[in-house]
Amino acid sequence: xxxxxxxxxxxxxxxxxxxxxxxxLQSQGYATSIAxxxxxxxxxxxxxxxxxVILDLGLPDGDGRQFIHKVRQQSDIxxxxxxxxxxxxxxxxxxSDGADDYLxxxxxxxxxxxxxxxxxxxxxxxxxxxxxxxxxxxxIDRENQVxxxxxxxxxxxxxxxxxxxxxxxxxxxxxxxxxxxTEVWGAEYVDDTHYLRIHMGRLRARLEVNSAxxxxxxxxxxxxxxxxxx
Amino acid sequence: xxxxxxxAATWLSDQFAQLLGSTGITMLxxxxxxWIAYAFELGIALMAACLAFAIINYFFVxxxxxxxxxxxxxxxxxxxxxVVSVVIASLVKRLKSQTLLSNASARQAEFxxxxxxxxxxxxxxSALSKVACQQLSEQYALTFKVLDTTQPTEQVVxxxxxxxxxxxxxxxxxxxxxxxxxxxxxxxxxxxxxSELPVMWVGAHAGKSLMLLGTKSMLLxxxxxxxxxxxxxxxxxxxxxxxxxxxxxxxxxxQSALLASISHDMRTPLTSIWGASTALQQLPNVQVNTxxxxxxxxxxxxxxxxxxxxxxxxxxxxxxxxxxxDFKLDWQSPEEIMALVTTYYQQRGDGTEIQTxxxxxxxxxxxxxxxxxxxxxxxxxxxxxxxxDAAPIxxxxxxxxxxVRFVVEDSGPGFPPDFNVSQIKKFSTTxxxxxxxxxxxxxxxAKLHDADFIIENKxxxxxxxxxxxxxxxxxxxxxx
Numbered sequence: 001x002x003x004x005x006x007x008x009x010x011x012x013x014x015x016x017x018x019x020x021x022x023x024x025l026q027s028q029g030y031a032t033s034i035a036x037x038x039x040x041x042x043x044x045x046x047x048x049x050x051x052x053v054i055l056d057l058g059l060p061d062g063d064g065r066q067f068i069h070k071v072r073q074q075s076d077i078x079x080x081x082x083x084x085x086x087x088x089x090x091x092x093x094x095x096s097d098g099a100d101d102y103l104x105x106x107x108x109x110x111x112x113x114x115x116x117x118x119x120x121x122x123x124x125x126x127x128x129x130x131x132x133x134x135x136x137x138x139x140i141d142r143e144n145q146v147x148x149x150x151x152x153x154x155x156x157x158x159x160x161x162x163x164x165x166x167x168x169x170x171x172x173x174x175x176x177x178x179x180x181x182t183e184v185w186g187a188e189y190v191d192d193t194h195y196l197r198i199h200m201g202r203l204r205a206r207l208e209v210n211s212a213x214x215x216x217x218x219x220x221x222x223x224x225x226x227x228x229x230x
Numbered sequence: 231x232x233x234x235x236x237x238a239a240t241w242l243s244d245q246f247a248q249l250l251g252s253t254g255i256t257m258l259x260x261x262x263x264x265w266i267a268y269a270f271e272l273g274i275a276l277m278a279a280c281l282a283f284a285i286i287n288y289f290f291v292x293x294x295x296x297x298x299x300x301x302x303x304x305x306x307x308x309x310x311x312x313v314v315s316v317v318i319a320s321l322v323k324r325l326k327s328q329t330l331l332s333n334a335s336a337r338q339a340e341f342x343x344x345x346x347x348x349x350x351x352x353x354x355x356s357a358l359s360k361v362a363c364q365q366l367s368e369q370y371a372l373t374f375k376v377l378d379t380t381q382p383t384e385q386v387v388x389x390x391x392x393x394x395x396x397x398x399x400x401x402x403x404x405x406x407x408x409x410x411x412x413x414x415x416x417x418x419x420x421x422x423x424x425s426e427l428p429v430m431w432v433g434a435h436a437g438k439s440l441m442l443l444g445t446k447s448m449l450l451x452x453x454x455x456x457x458x459x460x461x462x463x464x465x466x467x468x469x470x471x472x473x474x475x476x477x478x479x480x481x482x483x484x485q486s487a488l489l490a491s492i493s494h495d496m497r498t499p500l501t502s503i504w505g506a507s508t509a510l511q512q513l514p515n516v517q518v519n520t521x522x523x524x525x526x527x528x529x530x531x532x533x534x535x536x537x538x539x540x541x542x543x544x545x546x547x548x549x550x551x552x553x554x555x556d557f558k559l560d561w562q563s564p565e566e567i568m569a570l571v572t573t574y575y576q577q578r579g580d581g582t583e584i585q586t587x588x589x590x591x592x593x594x595x596x597x598x599x600x601x602x603x604x605x606x607x608x609x610x611x612x613x614x615x616x617x618x619d620a621a622p623i624x625x626x627x628x629x630x631x632x633x634v635r636f637v638v639e640d641s642g643p644g645f646p647p648d649f650n651v652s653q654i655k656k657f658s659t660t661x662x663x664x665x666x667x668x669x670x671x672x673x674x675x676a677k678l679h680d681a682d683f684i685i686e687n688k689x690x691x692x693x694x695x696x697x698x699x700x701x702x703x704x705x706x707x708x709x710x
Contacts, residue, residue: 016502024509058494084497088558088600106501106537108530109508111577177560194561194708197594201563212568212588219566221599 006120007031009050011041011067012082013060021054024109025116038062042070050077052120054112055099057083057090065097072098076126078119082107088222095174095223122172122229133168135228138207138216140168149207159184160203163196164227167217172229174220200225232266232278240285247290255290256311263315267322275323279315283308338451341369345455349462358466362459366432370448372440375431376459377417386431392417398424402453404432406446414440418453420460427463430456485551489544496540504533534580538611542667545604549674557678561706562597564590564627564634570603571610571625582614583622593629595703597679602636602701605675608668609638609699616642616697634703641696644687651683676701 008025012018013036022032033048035041038061045053045067053071057064068079081094084105091102100122101115125133131143137150142165147154156164162184167175177196181189189195204211218226239262243255250258259282267275284297287308292300299305345365352358363374375386379397392410396403396417403409404416414434420427432452434440507529516522568588575582606625613623617640624639654669676683682702688695 014498014502017498017505020502020506020509024505024512027509027512084494084501105497106504106533108534109505109512110579112505194594194706197561197563197566198592201565201592204565211565212586213572214569218573219569219599221570221603222560 005031006052007033007048007050008116009033009035009041009044009048009053011035011038011053011059011064012056013037013058014056017056020109021112024113028113030116036060038064038067041067045071046074049075051123052077052116053079054116055079055081057081057094065094068094068097068099076123078123080112080115080119092176092178092223095176095220096179100173118172118229122170125229126170133171133227135171135216140164142168147207154206156203156206157199159199160206163199163203164207164217167225167227171227174224174226176224178224180224196225232270232274233281235262235266236278236282236285238262239282240289243290252290252307255286256307259286259311260314260318264318264322267319268326272319272323275319276316279312279319282315283312286311342455342458345458346462349458352462353466353469355463355466358459358462362455362462366452366455370432370452371435372443373433373435377429377431379426379429386415386433388415388417388431389413393429396429397426400424402449404449405441405444406449416440416444416449416452418456420456420463427460430459482551485547489547489551492544492547496544500533500537500540504530504537507533539667542608542671545671546667546674549601549671549678552678557598559596559598559679561594562599562602564588564593564595564629564636567597567599567602567606567636568625568627570599571606574603574607575610582610584610585622585624587624587626588628590627590629590634593634594706594708595634596706597703601675601678605672605701606636606638608672609701612668613638613640613642613697613699616640629705632705634705636701636703637698638700639688639696639698644694644697645685647687649685651685672699672701679703 006029008030010018010021010025010032012021012034015036018034018036022034025032033044033050035044036059038059041053041055041059044050053067055064055067059067064081064083068081071077071079078100079098080101080103081099082103082105083090083094094102100119103112103115131141133140133142139148141147145161145165147156147161147164163180166180166183177193178190180196181192185192185195200217201211204214204217207216208214216228218228220226236259239258243250243258247255263275263279263282266278270278287297287299288295291304291308299308345362348361348365349358352361359376363376366372366374373386377386377388377393379393389410392403392413395409396419400419400422401407401409402416402418404413405411407416416430416432418430418432419425420429430452432440434443507526510516510526511523511530516526565588568586572584572586575584610623610625617623621641624637626635626637626639628635628637651669651673654673673683675681681704682700684700684702686698686700688698
């Protein structure tokens with residue numbers, strides 16, 4: 001019943017794609033609305049205040065990134081970007097603009113639904129404005145800057161702690177290398193990604209059972225890192 | 231001629247002695263001396279000055295018609311005349327020589343201007359060489375040839391070692407230089423710094439000797455023309471580079487437009503097919519009907535296959551066309567690459583079973599994560615197609631002192647004996663499915679990363695037990 005109230009705005013100019021997206025989402029109990037143009041998307045967004053936006057970047061009357069900016073001025077709802085372009089920089093830009101997730105076309109509905117579910121759950125968690133992030137056995141107390149794993153406090157170096165607290169600001173959101181390096185080390189270190197690789201490796205070594213199949217700190221290839229959200 | 235002039239001056243002085251007085255007579259002879267000094271060699275001018283001194287003394291200084299001098303004043307006048315005559319002769323001679331030099335410089339400058347004008351009109355190397363050699367040959371009556379230092383022609387006689395030396399030192403050689411002064415030709419480099427720019431060969435026409443025809447000043451003049459020709463050569467080089475860059479940019483733009491078009495036109499319908507078929511699988515009435523569910527799964531499977539093939543075609547085109555400037559490498563942790571691979575297969579959810587192992591703590595490589603992931607996925611997918619008895623694929627990463635190795639092993643029939651990566655060809659496959667693009671893509675990715683790509687068969691107790699493929703990356707040295 002709760003899911004039936006969740007509304008999703010699909011911004012997609014291809015009628016066939018938006019049709020199967022609508023069918024799949026409705027079959028899972030979500031309410032959907034469709035916008036084929038940028039101006040329609042803006043109008044529907046302000047009218048219906050959806051809980052999540054699925055956004056295609058290539059729209060007939062503009063770039064979908066404009067819509068991300070517009071939404072972010074008003075709301076913190078999850079935005080899942082769909083794109084056939086697969087340009088690494090475009091992906092980084094979308095995340096920098098405020099997108100929560102990025103799915104390259106073509107994709108299967110299962111993957112899309114899984115990502116929608118994760119994004120909505122994260123959004124619900126964020127709305128609680130809880131300063132303590134619970135991820136299975138990992139607990140990050142952002143206010144007291146304490147991290148525990150399996151009920152035992154994990155001692156982290158100042159840089160590792162800073163990195164983890166930054167990721168924990170919004171679990172599930174991808175932070176770019178640039179963002180992490182700037183916030184943790186400073187703007188003059190934006191190109192020193194090897195610092196990030198090494199410290200992330202050590203952080204994983206402390207938190208993950210198997211660093212090669214991480215559970216908590218996930219790599220977004222070519223973009224940055226995100227903290228798992230469920 | 232100078233004697234006649236002195237006779238004329240004597241006659242005039244004799245005829246108008248009263249009118250001219252001793253000062254006028256001296257001035258008349260000085261005038262004659264200026265003319266003689268300008269018209270004749272310095273020696274003749276000095277002899278004429280001495281003769282004029284004697285004539286004035288004999289005919290016009292008291293006592294006349296003797297070489298005696300009656301007064302100190304007369305001696306002073308005569309000596310002054312002699313000194314002034316000698317000085318005038320010397321100054322006029324110097325002035326004349328400077329005038330000649332100035333005229334020669336003007337002619338040289340005019341010739342240089344003509345050469346520049348002609349060189350400015352040419353836009354390719356062979357025309358430049360032809361025009362330059364023709365112009366210089368007409369001016370200096372010598373033979374000129376432009377020699378390419380990388381591929382010297384045999385049209386003229388020269389010592390190849392000398393050519394190499396001239397190009398590598400930027401110094402000229404031949405007569406009036408300190409290098410091979412006995413040679414019968416000059417080699418003058420286009421650049422005074424070591425370079426691969428051409429060298430100008432200068433020699434006498436057949437049957438003549440450069441030692442006799444050439445001069446030091448000629449060498450200097452020719453060297454200055456070679457500088458002009460070199461500048462024109464480098465201008466043409468820049469023009470050709472700019473034109474090539476423009477053509478490359480046009481080709482890249484066309485290729486990008488084509489890629490974008492194919493990418494959009496293929497991916498959009500595939501998104502619909504794959505998306506719609508997976509959506510179909512979820513519908514309750516499809517799930518309960520076995521036949522419909524089976525048909526839906528066939529569409530999903532074929533859509534996935536078509537997607538993989540399309541992505542491979544696009545990747546290969548993109549990789550082959552990828553300009554070096556667009557290829558960005560970044561520090562990558564092998565652990566993260568391993569995680570990307572395992573996450574990829576988890577998300578794909580097609581039951582691919584992979585046994586992983588990693589031993590590369592703190593090792594980093596420089597790589598593009600998307601391309602490396604694509605290469606490993608291609609290798610694992612290839613291994614999966616040939617794996618027997620549902621044996622899992624092994625994917626291992628291990629770091630050694632100087633490198634990091636990504637290894638995929640399968641238990642399939644292996645590669646044909648003596649097969650190696652140099653035999654990999656696009657669109658060549660021994661399998662029933664696929665276009666044979668997987669390995670060429672891996673090969674291209676390895677090439678872009680300057681990584682080694684090795685294929686070998688696993689042998690156990692003389693029995694082939696599968697295949698092993700390796701991508702070997704240089705272990706990155708961390709900046710200090």
